[in-house]
Amino acid sequence: MDRAPKLNLVGLSKADYAAAPSTLCKGCGHNSVAAQLIQVAYELNLKPQDVIKLSGIGCSSKSPAYFLGQSHGFNSLHGRMPSLGTGALQANHSVRAIGISGDGDTGSIGLGQFKHMLRRNVRMVYIVENNGVYGLTKGQFSATADLGQSLKYAGTNPFPPIDICLEALAAGAGFVARAFAGDAKQVREVIKAGLSFRGTAVIDIISPCVAFNDEPDSTKSYAYGREHQRALQEIGFFPAQEEIVVADYGPGEMQVVELHDGSRMTLRKLEADYEPSDPTRAITRLRQADLAGELLTGVLYYDASRPSLAEASELPATPLSMLPDDTLRPSRETLSDLLAGYA
């Protein structure tokens, strides 16, 4: 007899968070991110019905079909997920949104929408599965490709890369993190923290493309990621309902960040003076790491002070999409009163 699967607090097994089997290449970094999203949703006891999945276009953007099959999802247009998400979340701010994009989708065609979404602070976890290449169209350079990098199809790249995290910082994002798809634990912890953030949580996940950009000298390859990853913090995430265990960490080496919903993120500072609340510092560290050929990972910036778009719009608790008809259509009297002013 099979053993009954383990259920989480909302009575779901891990399998309940699965979806259609992935059609992406074996070994693609995007698959590991999808797997971690399933794990995170299971561990956080998310109800799939309370989640929406959004994406643009690309191999990365296909992946919402491969996790949380019981959640509504929309695989939209190349580079346009931010606007679709903005409208969807203004219509229904009660759902948690997970957005999956690619470096082409965000850094090239969608750079404008990306930055404007950040200005507005639309509440969603915005994951860029960054492989430095256009996977789906078979190997062209993306805007995050390394300067001087050579690819079989695309030749040598003469342009410097756009750094997704720097762009996010410049646009005023309140949550900016980077992770490496090969580091499952870190990916999970960062996503968990991002889900608690009330605003856009940008997570740039270096997610190697094994088909077109996995040369060891590419900063978006597995080999490079493993060798050059330098984590800023060791992250521990504690959901609101879980007891927080802090005994392991020595004082002065860790920092507990309280998130919007009462859950906490513990950052174990590997650099004694790294402050995730200082955007200038974050920018400097990103630049330094780049020059040193390091892959800086962790929560680079965290500032929860800015309201989300739904909060700034002062939307009522009931989502606009669920308002009853008599709220939607003003009364008969209001119309005649109003028209009297035009007579």
Added chain:
Amino acid sequence: MAIDTLVRPDAGAQAGAKVNDFSIAVATANGTGSQTANLTLLRSFFKMGIPVHGKNIFPSNIQGQPTWYHIRVSKDGFVARRPPELLVAFNRDTMHQDVAMLEAGGVCVYNSDLRLNEGRSDLTYYPVPVKELLAGVDVKGKIKEYIANMTYVGVVAHLLGVPLDVIEGALEHHFGKRQKLVDSNFEVVRLAYDWAVANVAKADPYRVEPMNATEGLILMTGNEAGALGAVYGGVSVSGWYPITPSTSFIDALRDFLAKLRHDEDGRPTYSVVQAEDELAAIGMVVGAGWAGARALTATSGPGLSLMAEFLSLAYYAEVPAVVWDIQRVGPSTGLPTRTSQGDVGFAYTIGHGDTKHVLLFPSSIEECFEFGYLAHDLADTLQTPVLVLSDLDLGMNNWMGKPFDYPERPLQRGKVLSAEEVAALGDWGRYKDVDGDGIAYRTLPGNPNPAAAWFGRGTGHDEMARYSESPTDWEQNMARLARKFDTARTLVPGPAIEEEPGAQLAIVAYGTTRYAIEEARAQLAAAGVATSFMRVRALPIGDEVRDFVARHEDLVLIEMNRDAQLTAILRDELPEFAARIRPIAHLDGMPLTAAWVLERLMPFLPEEARRLMEGA
């Protein structure tokens, strides 16, 4: 608009007087506050019960450039553009050209500080010493410039016979509770009026007399009416990007929403987001529509082209969305402040891969209001984008209309399944055509039933919304979408038809060209030439349009674009009648006049009818 009950002005009026039937052009510089003066005149005629319509003819500039305002005063209720008999020449830069445009017998009221040379002996001139009149008025700088335009209001009021209290009432309407502004403006009107009474000898035949033909009517712009209709249609989300002539639609929408849509705690039950471009504006609308809120955007040609990809996706993923396209002329900046019907062909099939969209063609403020809520009912019912094709002339100008009827039909939210309904169905599939009308059942994010989830996408999908590259799935899905479009034919507003027995010609048109056509038809009828008229109000066409075309062998289709875009669509949809639909297509940026319509109809009239017209 047609006036049902007309009280004719006093029949005992002096011989040769032209009462309640003329056009005025006011020429001023942009940004000098002339809008207030012009609207005051417009509303004064309206308050006197005389049918009236005002058109802004303005260039794409903010300040200093020439601008014209045309007021049509018509006892018979005709509101099409008509070359003016009266001119108010208050702009130095254009005054010579403005005077040259007047027909013999015309009237020119001008600012005498501008030193116009009264070179034409076939006109009546009334110089107004504006500086001198304002010398005693205690206001400074910019305000003085603004208020200077009130001088022509006073002089015109005297010349035409508009009572001063009517002018004051119009100013009160304009400024609302800002009594100080009413007073300062009215002071100038009175000054000029009194000066005119004392110094101007009336030497022209034009004047007004009270009627009661505007009783119970309202005066509003099409953009205001459309926005108001949308509010009564429950619109809750809007993403938009500024572009003339659609901006005032969103301005009105925001005003009306702020007035009408709050919960008990005073929180707005709507969200209007100014997007970074039209790509994002329509993205927000499609996102909100997918999530279950009624959403719209308003734009014009250049913005519409940026929306192509999302409209195509919304058609194929079957997401409701409403787009108001307030048409202007041309690409890029084109003629951004001129009117057109140039987006019809583009809008009908905007997208890629066999897209076809529902289009609505409002022609009046009543229809703007009605289509304002109807567009959302149709978008929800059909789960598809609906584009309302208005135009600059309708959208930005003030039109008379009947007070809008409150929508009697409840909101039509279409086939949306609750958690329980999904459970009861058991084998629900997002794209299954259960009812045979091509419209499948959808669920919204947040539906608590785990089986309610579906994955929206532009990629090929089967009935269960699963990814599919199967040729059969694609073809069947596209066939269902075509079936859904056939259902749309039965749901969209049918044409407005006026069929005359023994008609010599049938005229087909849509939108605001109706006004010039209706006036031309009245002139034809007066000469004994009967015509029939069908005003198409929506695409796709249904049986009524088809049958009208089938019944008439001689048809002309009048539209404001170069390539006869609706003609092409009708010929395509009704190939068996293609040859009988003959276009009169024209676009120069100006609204049509009845005289132009008549002239262009002539060659299409039978010999005998032409003779009757020539005799008339």
